[in-house]
Amino acid sequence: MQxxxxxxxxxxxxxxxxxxxLDTEVPANARVLITSGGGSIKSNGVLAQVQAALGERAYFVFGGIEPNPTYETLMQAVAFARERDLDFLLAVGGGSVIxxxxxIAAALKFDGEPWDILAKQVEVRDAMxxxxxxxxxxxGSEMNNGGVISHRAKGDKLPFRSEATYPRFSVLDPVTTYSLPPRQIANGVVDAFVHVVEQYLTYPVDAKVQDRFAEGLLITLTEVGPQALAEPHNYAVRANLMWTATLALNGLIGAGVPQDWATHMLGHEITALHGLDHAQTLAIVLPAMLSVRRQQKHAKLLQYAERVWNITEGSEDERISAAITATRVFFERMSLGTRLRDYRIGGSSIGTLINKLEEHGMTALGEHGDVTLEVSRQVYQLAV
Amino acid sequence: MQxxxxxxxxxxxxxxxxxxxLDTEVPANARVLITSGGGSIKSNGVLAQVQAALGERAYFVFGGIEPNPTYETLMQAVAFARERDLDFLLAVGGGSVIxxxxxIAAALKFDGEPWDILAKQVEVRDAMxxxxxxxxxxxGSEMNNGGVISHRAKGDKLPFRSEATYPRFSVLDPVTTYSLPPRQIANGVVDAFVHVVEQYLTYPVDAKVQDRFAEGLLITLTEVGPQALAEPHNYAVRANLMWTATLALNGLIGAGVPQDWATHMLGHEITALHGLDHAQTLAIVLPAMLSVRRQQKHAKLLQYAERVWNITEGSEDERISAAITATRVFFERMSLGTRLRDYRIGGSSIGTLINKLEEHGMTALGEHGDVTLEVSRQVYQLAV
Incomplete structure (x- = not known):
């Protein structure tokens, strides 16, 4: 263990x-900025529940935070909060809103140009x-301290994290997910699955608990993912999905083990170039990435095959191939295409994707830093 | 899921x-009270490492905190800290010291008689x-907010917990465990194992992740427990044991599921009456408790048999019996006796143990509240 x-x-x-x-979690004298996305929280009744819980507190709603939230929109929220002298933020929505x-919380307390938090990675020492x-x-944003913010004008998409940007609390009510479109549920399952894989499927460091926790999350996702699509109002299924997705990226399973994240980086470029959903890009890249890197990930792929997919027959190579196929089949069962062509993208994009990776400094990815541009090119080619 | x-x-x-x-975790201007137990931290070099890390900070050492720490000793530490105007506490030791x-931390900030924190369960709102x-x-005390304190004069042993009594940080260096006597390692393994069982082996509430995390901890303990005895200087083994024991009682696997704790309560009375180690009492009580309550725990016992012990053959009753036997054999492999007679205690004590349970209000224990004094008597009798 590291x-x-x-x-x-x-x-x-x-x-x-x-x-x-919320009535006990939000300070009694708080002046609250409720942040939200596209408006579904009005139609599904969640906003009304939030407003009821806030009671007599002063609150204002700032809606319209996009998927891949933009600096431009968020700085409008910063001005909105300053003008109204608000002192507590309440995100109501999914990962983009959070x-x-x-x-917004960091920018409100930041001395200087908040874009520097992203562009120059200036440390965030305080946040609302x-x-x-x-x-x-x-x-998993509801229980971690990171975010990824885009700049529409500059075409950048950059991460930040800080000890000051953990949510004070997060409310996870599975009932709020009942009205989600199937595509968002499917994307969420695949996103959580790949979050776990990025922290698990590397090389062994004898971290027994981290491995077993990761495997427990993966197995649970394979069980509840299809159920969540088939039975949208099954509380137990949605509850297990919700808690699993949170634990997939709250730092626990990644503590003390190597991490990969190459699949995410290659996926980000596909989203940037072609506008695919984040999870769609992961479903495309991961099977190809595992195939290309099967030697480097040999031992953990065998473990993954046996413990997650119960694959114990055949040669080691056959078991690894079967596990990669099982992963692809699972994503397809969640209704996601697992090849670029499923989204009408051909091999002609690969040159541009590789150039973008190079431009963003993504030339030595993965747990060994050996995913060079050439390796990434192989992955994209295999994913066509 | 609850x-x-x-x-x-x-x-x-x-x-x-x-x-x-510690140099970055302890405030630079802190005046530190180092608390410790019997003195092993001097002989094994841990205290010297701590002192070196504290550098120029003023610190004082208060040693002699007992296993089953007493109010009397702890109040001496409170006076010691007050006299020297200390403002940060650093526990160096095991669960009793922590x-x-x-x-001590709660008493230093408590307005009134600190014994009331235990005897009257007065809320602790602040702590040093x-x-x-x-x-x-x-x-697991290193990552939770509870403690159990004894009053030597009164003969009481009482718990408390508070949001204010989480450690700010805990340092877990597996190397510090190399010099532990085998009996303490064995006790620690059994203690952690039973902590998990108390939160897992109840009745199903479809909490898939909690179950799999608990099973992962149990399987890991069955693997690393014997190894930790056989290879005291195996870093990976000690690291896995240390992190597993922490996660066994940090609140995570118990969130959203029913909990039992009857085995602990029956064990406490044996310690109080006969002075056995805490873990010894758990090793005695748990197999008998599972046998007596096999109907109430039927579904989870079958799951435990299959997932932890890989027992899949035979009738349901046979599998359950085999799982209980496997548990007993594991404790014995850790060199703990699993029957009262192994510690030269006979059935004549049972009347007194039951009277003590009654005196302490322990008349409706377990996840269903159906472990009456009569059920407890059956458990003790089966444990002779």
């Missing part, structure tokens, strides 16, 4: 009816306190 | 050499900040 630091102070309030607990709210009401299980 | 709140703000610094990180330090350097993997 040395690690693990710290996660976010308070989780989980279960049906927990939105009412990521965006982390940036904020909580979240999660409505989409997927990214 | 509704739950999960919150654990303790910062974990894990791995060889992490004691040096439990005791939590109480403290951290820990763990040297004995067992209780």
């Amino acid at each position: 040395n690690f630091i693990f710290h996660n102070p976010t308070r989780i309030l989980f279960g049906e009816g927990q939105i009412a607990a 990521d965006g709210t982390k940036f 306190p904020f909580g979240s009401v999660l409505t989409l299980p997927a990214t | 509704n739950f709140i999960f919150h654990n703000p303790t910062r974990i610094l894990f791995g060889e050499g992490q004691i040096a990180a 439990d005791g330090t939590k109480f 900040p403290f951290g820990s350097v763990l040297t004995l993997p067992a209780t």
